Amino acid sequence: KLVETLEKENVGLQVLPQLQELHHEVVSKVEASFENFVVTDNVKSIEELFKIFPVIHEHDMGLSRYGTYLASKISEKAANHLALAATGDSFSKPNVHVDLMTQLLELVAQAIQTNETVIQQCYGPNSLLRFIQIIQGQCDHHAELIFFSFKEKRDLEVLLQRARHELLVNNRSSISATSNGQSKEKPLCEYCLSIESIISDTVVFNARIELYLCFLRRRLLPNTMQENGKDHEVSSEIRKFFNLCGLSKISQEVVDAYLPLEQLFLREMVNKAILMDELDESTKTFRLVDDIFFVVKKCLCRAISSGSADAVCAMFNYTNAVLSDQLIEETLTVRTKSVTSSGWIQQAYHLVHKRAGSGTLATGLLGTTSTENATNGSSNGSQVDSQTQYLYALNSVEACLNCLAILRNTLEQYIEEIYGLRRNSDLNKLQACLSDLIESLAQAFQALLDGRFDKLRSVIRPQVSSLTQSFNSVKRDLTEEEFEQYAVNDPWVESLIVGLQGLLKSFHTTLSPGNYEKFLSLLADEILLRLERFVQQKSYNRYGALQFDKELRCIFNFFSSLSTFPCREKFARILQISKLLNLEKVEEVSYYGDTSNWRLSANEIRRLLTLRVDFNAEEIRRLHL
Numbered sequence: 003k004l005v006e007t008l009e010k011e012n013v014g015l016q017v018l019p020q021l022q023e024l025h026h027e028v029v030s031k032v033e034a035s036f037e038n039f040v041v042t043d044n045v046k047s048i049e050e051l052f053k054i055f056p057v058i059h060e061h062d063m064g065l066s067r068y069g070t071y072l073a074s075k076i077s078e079k080a081a082n083h084l085a086l087a088a089t090g091d092s093f094s095k096p097n098v099h100v101d102l103m104t105q106l107l108e109l110v111a112q113a114i115q116t117n118e119t120v121i122q123q124c125y126g127p128n129s130l131l132r133f134i135q136i137i138q139g140q141c142d143h144h145a146e147l148i149f150f151s152f153k154e155k156r157d158l159e160v161l162l163q164r165a166r167h168e169l170l171v172n173n174r175s176s177i178s179a180t181s182n183g184q185s186k187e188k189p190l191c192e193y194c195l196s197i198e199s200i201i202s203d204t205v206v207f208n209a210r211i212e213l214y215l216c217f218l219r220r221r222l223l224p225n226t227m228q229e230n231g232k233d234h235e236v237s238s239e240i241r242k243f244f245n246l247c248g249l250s251k252i253s254q255e256v257v258d259a260y261l262p263l264e265q266l267f268l269r270e271m272v273n274k275a276i277l278m279d280e281l282d283e284s285t286k287t288f289r290l291v292d293d294i295f296f297v298v299k300k301c302l303c304r305a306i307s308s309g310s311a312d313a314v315c316a317m318f319n320y321t322n323a324v325l326s327d328q329l330i331e332e333t334l335t336v337r338t339k340s341v342t343s344s345g346w347i348q349q350a351y352h353l354v355h356k357r358a359g360s361g362t363l364a365t366g367l368l369g370t371t372s373t374e375n376a377t378n379g380s381s382n383g384s385q386v387d388s389q390t391q392y393l394y395a396l397n398s399v400e401a402c403l404n405c406l407a408i409l410r411n412t413l414e415q416y417i418e419e420i421y422g423l424r425r426n427s428d429l430n431k432l433q434a435c436l437s438d439l440i441e442s443l444a445q446a447f448q449a450l451l452d453g454r455f456d457k458l459r460s461v462i463r464p465q466v467s468s469l470t471q472s473f474n475s476v477k478r479d480l481t482e483e484e485f486e487q488y489a490v491n492d493p494w495v496e497s498l499i500v501g502l503q504g505l506l507k508s509f510h511t512t513l514s515p516g517n518y519e520k521f522l523s524l525l526a527d528e529i530l531l532r533l534e535r536f537v538q539q540k541s542y543n544r545y546g547a548l549q550f551d552k553e554l555r556c557i558f559n560f561f562s563s564l565s566t567f568p569c570r571e572k573f574a575r576i577l578q579i580s581k582l583l584n585l586e587k588v589e590e591v592s593y594y595g596d597t598s599n600w601r602l603s604a605n606e607i608r609r610l611l612t613l614r615v616d617f618n619a620e621e622i623r624r625l626h627l
Contacts, residue, residue, distance in 0.1 A: 069136030142248025212309030
């Protein structure tokens, strides 16, 4: 700057050569002193001279000399660590390569953090990138040596070759192969268990690298905002540095090795859980639900801890495929479909109806008398097995939905913990992928559950029709004496409730609380559907309407005592029908119409009022609704 000023002012030009010569002498002395201090390893003097280079306007030289010196020290320590690990049987110990990588990255990070303030103050904000580029070369070199040693000592290429082969040849699952014996699947399962430690090592490998790269980004990216007019240029140079960084390439190679191993592990552990499945009497589900979601949580948490958003998204997608194929399509769907078609439910309901008519309905849905046991013992045993499997399968589907909700909360918290301080793009991508995974599986499980309950509805429909058929035989145009007689001898509701109690007993002991509520709701819907149709086929007077209201209240109280779902909401329409039939005068409809939330249309109200034999048709027609 002094030379430029003298030349511009056209003064003191005669001293310029002397100034330049003096500058060269100072630079030479500083450079020589620096080299001497490096030879003697005088750290304190080296650090002091590092601050002198900017004073004599030799920024590049200072960064280059000091960066090269630190890189050599890092290289020396890293080489010593690797040599020490190579002695004896250290490489056979778990995590040794992960520890070596951690030590290397900590050395480099410590060097950057220690000198960051001096470089920014003395050399300028963007000089930190140049300094990091100098020492990063040695970091990349030793990281490659460590990872190469890891691949060699752990036979990673051989493991990957088999994993990719198994995934390619047996892309969906190995369940179908088990019917011919497990000789092929058992070694594969053991193989997956044996490589779990290597899977964990690759995850930690990448986590360390990603943590270090995030450390660099936090120090480099804020500096780009301090250079007016040069933001794009500097940011481009930083992006180029990260793209060409050897650690970035190693990270990609680690992820490429991790994914096939983790995917095979997930698939085979899910398969193992299915093969070793059994009934869990305490939860009324198959044990495979807890086992599978434990494995899924383990694998996905491991993927998240890797620090690679792309790896996590890949595992989310693969998990969706595995659970959709192996758990939903090949297991739960098959179990519920085969049992439903076997006809055990129809036989059981026929048995209940038979006992209800003979007054021997003392046991549950499939309970038998001693005579029946002696006659049909073997068939009853198979029916119980079929019933248990079918209803436990329904419980298992519901349990899967509950596990999905828990899994979502767990993974959301873990993603926030790992990626909360990283790039927003990674966090947003993971949250979106997780949401897609959970919603896709939840829809599949819910569709399966709803579909199987629809089949259950079609199976109980004949029994419900039989239990409610007696309604049609009851007279509804009653005298006062007949009304009082019905109060003593109920015509049909008691037998209906006894039949429903027998129908529900086995379901209550086998279905989960949530599914039992769903079944109660389904049963109530079927009964109300038929009652509403039967009601409109009868004619009523005041006593007949009162009798119907009493019967309806009994049914309402029965379901209210069993369930937690809002019975009044479900019974609202039929209760309003009863209210209409029990009006004393047609004109009262207008009053109720102003104060009630009617579920009936105007035409339905008029049609129902015509069922009262003592109501005038002209008055009904004149109603303003």
